[in-house]
Amino acid sequence: MSAKVEEQVREEHPLEKILRMDRIPHIWCPTCGLGTTVTALSSALEQLQLDTNKVAVVSGIGCTGRVAGYMKLDSFHTTHGRAVPFAVGLHIARPDLKTIVFSGDGDLISIGGNHFIHTARRNVDMTIICVNNFIYAMTGGQVAPTTPLTAKAATTPYGNAEHPFNLPLLAASSGAVYVARWTALHVRRLTVAIKEAIQKPGFSFVEVIAPCSTLYARINKLGTGLDLMKFYHDNSVIRHGADLNDVDIDFQSKIVVGKFVDIEKPTYIDCLNAGNKRAFGDKYKPYGGGNGDN
Amino acid sequence: MKFWRTPLDIDKLQIPRGELHILKERCKGCGFCVEYCPKGVLELSDEFNSKGYHPPKAVKPEECVNCDLCELLCPDFAIYCVRAEAGEKEVSN
Known part of the structure; x- marks a missing residue:
């Protein structure tokens, strides 16, 4: 297939970069x-x-x-x-x-x-x-x-x-x-x-x-x-x-x-870090995304 | 277009134009794009795709304003719109 024909056949939907196109069409009903x-x-x-x-x-x-x-x-x-x-x-x-x-x-x-x-x-x-x-x-x-x-x-x-x-x-x-x-x-x-x-x-x-x-x-x-x-x-x-x-x-x-x-509410990791910091003080290194202060 | 008040920047406004791309083989003929196109550009065609559904066709392609609603509503990722630079119309009262 020449490059030109291929270009015509292949039309790309803008969402194709975020979908697994080998599995599309999907199984969902019309x-x-x-x-x-x-x-x-x-x-x-x-x-x-x-x-x-x-x-x-x-x-x-x-x-x-x-x-x-x-x-x-x-x-x-x-x-x-x-x-x-x-x-x-x-x-x-x-x-x-x-x-x-x-x-x-x-x-x-x-x-x-x-x-x-x-x-x-x-x-x-x-x-x-x-x-x-x-x-x-x-x-x-x-x-x-x-x-x-x-x-x-x-x-x-x-x-x-x-x-x-x-x-x-x-x-x-x-x-x-x-x-x-x-x-x-x-x-x-x-x-x-x-x-x-x-x-x-x-x-x-x-x-x-x-x-x-x-x-x-x-x-x-x-x-x-x-x-x-x-x-x-x-x-x-x-x-x-x-x-x-x-x-x-x-x-x-x-x-x-x-x-x-x-x-607004502190998340699980925030609470975990805050609790451990209270218990262990500076020895505790905060885990993950939270900075341990809140 | 009818305005209840003429916009002050009417000479600068341009009606965008879109170019429709319909991937006929992926269509399942649900008709969402036909029903909700605000400009009535689309219509279900008489032709069949290989799955036996009627894909839409653009009956008034020049009316498309690139609003992307068909692209967002299509459950089968079978239609999309790109902005066409050529043919943008001036807004007139």
């Missing part, structure tokens, strides 16, 4: 919101001009868990629900890396729920991007702890009888220092939120409401992912700093989005 969320993360990393050797992405299992495999960064695809504990270990061993956990609601909140609240309590410096599609999508649409009351799932054909988690309230009450929620449609605001979350020292949590066309929308007869995007367009209410008791999502209700929490 009109799934995950690709858009990956674009938001990639453009956030690009805008922050971070050294890609200093960023690590950790995912669990599920549709969203595939993200770690698609990003050309240090990435790890952990077992189900264990993305957060792996990321805690990674952060403590290498505090110089920006640790990003990119996983789904079933992985982070259901199976990894205990890890999630305790890491938030310790305020370990990491960014959690939780893509909430209201269902266990990869395994066939079973009910998840985020499925709204009365919504149908493969295991609740007559409607879900359980109250769902209110994720921003859960994260904030467990101790997260940054909590935001956006939908996959709010790409620019989502990119800004991810940028702020990455820069924030401490446990930052970004919930992304994403359409699942093949399971959630099909079982509940909501149309395609495009129809869900239109629903988000018409029914999202931006309310920064909203009272977190009011932001739970009912079936096809208004979705309150925005930046809810942005506070």
